[in-house]
Amino acid sequence: MKQRNTTPPRIAQKLLLRFLRADLAEEVLGDLDEKFYQSLKEKHPFRAKANYWFQVLNYARPFAIRRSTRNLTHYDMYQTYFKIGWRNLLRQKMYSIIKIGGFAFGIAVCLLISLYIKDELSYDQNLINHQRVFRIYAEFEDNGTVQRDTWWHAPFASTLKIDYPEVEDAARINAVPLFGAGSKEFRRAEIPDNSYDDGFVYADASILKLLEIPMVYGSTEALNAPKTIVLSRRKAEKYFPHENPIGKLVVLNNDDKNPFTVAGVMEDRPSNSHFQYDFLITLKNFEFWPGEGTSWCCTNYQTYVLLKPDTDPRAFQEKVTRGTIQKYILPQLIKDGVPNPEELLKKAQLGLQPIADIHLDSHIKDGLSHADRKTILIFGGIALFVLVIACINFINLSTAKSANRAREVGIRKVVGSVRQDLIQQFLTESMIVSLLAFLLGLLLAALLMPSFNTLVAKSLSIPYFDWHALAIFVLAIFGVGLVAGLYPSFFLSHFKPIEVMKGSLSKGSKGSNLRGALVVFQFTISIVLIVGTLVISQQMNFVLNQKIGFVKDQVLILQGTGTLDKQIESFKNELKDLPSVQSVTVSDYLPVKGTKRNGNTFRNKDTQKEERGIFGQNWVVDVDYVKTMGMQLVAGRNFDERIASDSAGAIINQAMARQLNLSDPVGKVITNGREYTVLGVVEDFHFETMRQNVEPLMMRLGKSASMMAIKLQSPHMTQAIDEITGKWNKFSPHQPIRYSFLDESYAAMYDDVHRTRQIFTAFSLVAIAIACLGLFALSAFMIEQRTKEIGIRLVLGASVTSVFRLLTFNFLLLVFISIIVATPIAWYLMSRWLQDFAYRVELSAGVFVLAGLSAVAVALGTVGYQSWRAGLMRPVESLRSE
Amino acid sequence: MIETRLGEFEEVILLFVGILGEGAYAFKIAEEFERQTGRAISIGATHSTLDRLEKKGFLKSAMGEATAERGGRRKRIFTITALGKRVLKESRDFRMSLWNQYPALSGKINIA
Numbered sequence: 001m002k003q004r005n006t007t008p009p010r011i012a013q014k015l016l017l018r019f020l021r022a023d024l025a026e027e028v029l030g031d032l033d034e035k036f037y038q039s040l041k042e043k044h045p046f047r048a049k050a051n052y053w054f055q056v057l058n059y060a061r062p063f064a065i066r067r068s069t070r071n072l073t074h075y076d077m078y079q080t081y082f083k084i085g086w087r088n089l090l091r092q093k094m095y096s097i098i099k100i101g102g103f104a105f106g107i108a109v110c111l112l113i114s115l116y117i118k119d120e121l122s123y124d125q126n127l128i129n130h131q132r133v134f135r136i137y138a139e140f141e142d143n144g145t146v147q148r149d150t151w152w153h154a155p156f157a158s159t160l161k162i163d164y165p166e167v168e169d170a171a172r173i174n175a176v177p178l179f180g181a182g183s184k185e186f187r188r189a190e191i192p193d194n195s196y197d198d199g200f201v202y203a204d205a206s207i208l209k210l211l212e213i214p215m216v217y218g219s220t221e222a223l224n225a226p227k228t229i230v231l232s233r234r235k236a237e238k239y240f241p242h243e244n245p246i247g248k249l250v251v252l253n254n255d256d257k258n259p260f261t262v263a264g265v266m267e268d269r270p271s272n273s274h275f276q277y278d279f280l281i282t283l284k285n286f287e288f289w290p291g292e293g294t295s296w297c298c299t300n301y302q303t304y305v306l307l308k309p310d311t312d313p314r315a316f317q318e319k320v321t322r323g324t325i326q327k328y329i330l331p332q333l334i335k336d337g338v339p340n341p342e343e344l345l346k347k348a349q350l351g352l353q354p355i356a357d358i359h360l361d362s363h364i365k366d367g368l369s370h371a372d373r374k375t376i377l378i379f380g381g382i383a384l385f386v387l388v389i390a391c392i393n394f395i396n397l398s399t400a401k402s403a404n405r406a407r408e409v410g411i412r413k414v415v416g417s418v419r420q421d422l423i424q425q426f427l428t429e430s431m432i433v434s435l436l437a438f439l440l441g442l443l444l445a446a447l448l449m450p451s452f453n454t455l456v457a458k459s460l461s462i463p464y465f466d467w468h469a470l471a472i473f474v475l476a477i478f479g480v481g482l483v484a485g486l487y488p489s490f491f492l493s494h495f496k497p498i499e500v501m502k503g504s505l506s507k508g509s510k511g512s513n514l515r516g517a518l519v520v521f522q523f524t525i526s527i528v529l530i531v532g533t534l535v536i537s538q539q540m541n542f543v544l545n546q547k548i549g550f551v552k553d554q555v556l557i558l559q560g561t562g563t564l565d566k567q568i569e570s571f572k573n574e575l576k577d578l579p580s581v582q583s584v585t586v587s588d589y590l591p592v593k594g595t596k597r598n599g600n601t602f603r604n605k606d607t608q609k610e611e612r613g614i615f616g617q618n619w620v621v622d623v624d625y626v627k628t629m630g631m632q633l634v635a636g637r638n639f640d641e642r643i644a645s646d647s648a649g650a651i652i653n654q655a656m657a658r659q660l661n662l663s664d665p666v667g668k669v670i671t672n673g674r675e676y677t678v679l680g681v682v683e684d685f686h687f688e689t690m691r692q693n694v695e696p697l698m699m700r701l702g703k704s705a706s707m708m709a710i711k712l713q714s715p716h717m718t719q720a721i722d723e724i725t726g727k728w729n730k731f732s733p734h735q736p737i738r739y740s741f742l743d744e745s746y747a748a749m750y751d752d753v754h755r756t757r758q759i760f761t762a763f764s765l766v767a768i769a770i771a772c773l774g775l776f777a778l779s780a781f782m783i784e785q786r787t788k789e790i791g792i793r794l795v796l797g798a799s800v801t802s803v804f805r806l807l808t809f810n811f812l813l814l815v816f817i818s819i820i821v822a823t824p825i826a827w828y829l830m831s832r833w834l835q836d837f838a839y840r841v842e843l844s845a846g847v848f849v850l851a852g853l854s855a856v857a858v859a860l861g862t863v864g865y866q867s868w869r870a871g872l873m874r875p876v877e878s879l880r881s882e
Numbered sequence: 883m884i885e886t887r888l889g890e891f892e893e894v895i896l897l898f899v900g901i902l903g904e905g906a907y908a909f910k911i912a913e914e915f916e917r918q919t920g921r922a923i924s925i926g927a928t929h930s931t932l933d934r935l936e937k938k939g940f941l942k943s944a945m946g947e948a949t950a951e952r953g954g955r956r957k958r959i960f961t962i963t964a965l966g967k968r969v970l971k972e973s974r975d976f977r978m979s980l981w982n983q984y985p986a987l988s989g990k991i992n993i994a
Contacts, residue, residue, distance in 0.1 A: 030952035030955030063930050
């Protein structure tokens with residue numbers, strides 16, 4: 001032991017010998033040894049060793065470090081390539097700026113979109129068990145169309161656990177606003193003031209474990225006691241700042257008698273998860289109505305399962321389909337007296353949806369917002385196109401400019417350069433450009449990031465320190481540099497010296513076919529994007545100005561009125577008396593997203609034994625609803641509070657009448673279990689987005705009091721709001737007023753369309769800008785090449801217009817070809833996009849004409865300016881050197 | 883181009899080479915420097931200065947004998963050249979002339 005302690009550290013010695021000049025090794029090692037043994041006499045061995053290291057590192061000085069042993073010729077060659085490449089960039093500033101700037105622009109766009117796509121694809125991938133966690137959906141054929149949804153019966157999850165050994169765990173959530181999920185008034189039990197909050201969901205205790213939700217306070221067993229609630233970190237911070245809220249009581253919707261105990265705090269949900277809730281309320285020992293837990297009547301729960309390892313999901317899916325239908329669903333249908341239940345269930349099936357697919361599958365109804373694969377594909381396509389356009393510019397400009405370097409190539413070959421060296425040289429140059437462009441692109445992307453985030457409604461950031469991303473970035477620099485430089489380098493290096501020297505190589509003419517094709521390609525993409533932008537705008541305007549069956553303007557929606565409880569009638573009456581208010585209705589069911597929905601099966605009473613029944617909405621309204629929403633009665637009458645039997649009456653929409661085959665609906669009786677006499681029929685109104693047809697709907701009288709809609713008198717908007725606020729504060733001093741406008745809520749339903757429009761607009765602008773840059777540089781170059789020709793033409797009497805025509809004609813021809821190519825592509829793509837909408841605009845020729853014209857205009861603008869200048873120049877300037 | 887002026891640190895090192903005579907090699911010089919000035923210096927820094935002084939022509943060097951505590955390795959012994967001596971002398975004379983022009987202190991060299 002002691003022996004080993006007294007020698008100088010080996011690694012330090014090795015290190016020293018690695019970098020030290022060989023001729024110094026002996027004396028330096030000797031000196032250091034001497035120093036080491038000397039300090040060993042006075043100090044602890046560790047200190048001596050540390051000192052040795054210090055001494056070694058101190059030899060890292062220029063005089064002592066050995067010279068590079070690399071192959072000098074090779075190294076020098078690359079040095080000159082760099083130098084020449086750099087000089088070339090500096091000499092032609094405009095081309096360089098367009099080349100690098102356009103490239104950087106393309107890269108920035110590509111980078112932003114890749115980050116977006118990466119984020120979209122990363123949803124719920126971080127679960128350890130994400131391959132074993134599934135959400136169960138139902139698939140059934142309804143009149144020829146396949147419907148998929150995720151709503152299940154209350155006992156379904158527990159039967160899964162009992163009936164199938166493959167199931168390790170199962171959990172349900174109830175996210176239906178009808179049952180109180182979504183938004184609520186929330187407060188700590190000891191504080192009187194309510195706060196409105198969002199993100200409430202009812203969940204089984206095991207959901208925490210199943211979805212691997214990390215906890216800040218409490219365990220994943222937190223929800224295992226009745227009347228408990230788990231908050232997210234940010235909400236805990238909001239209501240219980242700087243304290244551990246476990247054991248504290250909270251009150252929901254002002255219901256003092258039923259407080260909940262905070263049993264845990266979970267980490268905030270990551271933005272890339274489909275499961276976005278802030279308050280989990282336990283379903284332990286809880287039923288929304290007596291007997292719910294064992295009833296197979298109603299489907300309100302989304303059900304997740306964790307399968308045991310090595311379970312084949314497909315086989316399990318088959319097994320569970322047969323099992324559940326036979327054991328539970330069929331008996332229920334027979335009990336309900338549904339005709340032909342076996343026939344009906346033949347077309348039904350259960351499906352397992354891997355949790356990581358939830359975000360991307362938009363065809364399974366679940367009430368969440370999704371990214372659909374189509375959008376991602378379109379985005380990816382755009383990113384690729386923009387990058388390709390930028391690459392094309394690069395190739396185009398390089399080959400066009402090549403003639404200027406033909407002589408350099410010739411000389412290099414004559415003095416002994418082989419083709420390989422030349423290829424290397426030009427590749428090096430394109431690598432320099434690529435590197436510069438990438439750095440600039442990164443800078444651009446960082447600058448554009450905030451606006452891009454608003455555009456796509458995400459919070460992305462550039463992963464500077466992710467080595468993965470870094471590796472891809474470096475690879476991309478080389479990859480793009482290689483691809484973009486490959487053609488020019490092979491093209492340039494094949495010149496024959498003798499031809500170049502004789503000057504017989506016609507300048508820049510070679511490869512002009514290719515250049516033409518590339519210009520056509522660029523403009524095709526641009527035109528397709530322009531058409532896309534126009535069509536999306538048209539559809540957007542169509543949707544927002546469509547006759548929607550109700551009047552959305554000047555309607556105020558008052559939320560959180562449920563806490564008024566019994567006072568709501570008097571509050572409503574006081575509001576009605578205000579001069580600025582036309583009418584008031586109390587109902588949670590409004591024709592905009594985010595309000596309540598309640599789907600039932602309806603039948604015509606007379607024919608209910610034979611018919612399957614149709615799916616429709618069952619809305620609870622009051623007598624003023626039709627008036628306040630400005631709906632049109634096409635038959636019958638409105639509810640009348642003086643007629644007692646109206647409480648068993650209903651107003652249906654035209655779709656309901658149509659689907660139940662009621663030609664004269666007024667007075668007929670329809671049933672969803674309870675019977676209602678039809679009092680009137682309203683014109684169909686859109687209460688979902690226009691992607692869907694108007695569903696059948698029935699309205700009946702009743703109390704659903706958490707929302708009020710108030711129709712205002714037009715000239716008194718601000719005054720009306722002041723008055724309503726005054727009344728509210730009188731009735732509900734502990735809860736701030738919360739209102740929105742119906743037309744804004746309606747517009748919000750089309751946020752995604754709006755966003756798609758903005759994105760398309762932005763990207764078509766980018767694509768067009770890059771294409772224009774390329775065209776600009778290319779035409780500038782062409783004109784430069786023909787300066788002398790133009791000079792001679794002008795001397796011989798050509799007019800400015802004829803020169804202009806001569807120079808622009810070729811480019812316009814290319815643009816026309818692009819229009820011809822782009823039209824069918826754009827037509828196909830946009831009709832596919834429009835198919836998603838049940839109500840849509842027709843594709844008109846006008847759109848294509850407009851897109852074509854703007855492409856021509858843009859091309860004419862870029863080329864024309866330069867052609868015009870060429871036509872106006874004085875021939876002396878270009879010819880005097882001859 | 884090699885600088886032929888003498889820096890302050892270089893002058894001190896050069897003097898140490900003269901003082902140590904036959905025993906003037908990098909480790910010894912560094913040790914002597916530390917002992918007499920109380921300032922820590924690495925052997926590498928000393929060596930680099932010695933190397934520079936040799937390039938300027940103020941020193942010359944030759945490999946000396948090996949000893950056991952160096953693991954049987956030889957050491958490089960530095961000696962002052964004639965040029966080095968002249969530069970040292972010039973430097974001292976220049977300073978002396980400056981001191982003599984300093985009225986308050988001319989005559990008594992010790993500074994409190």
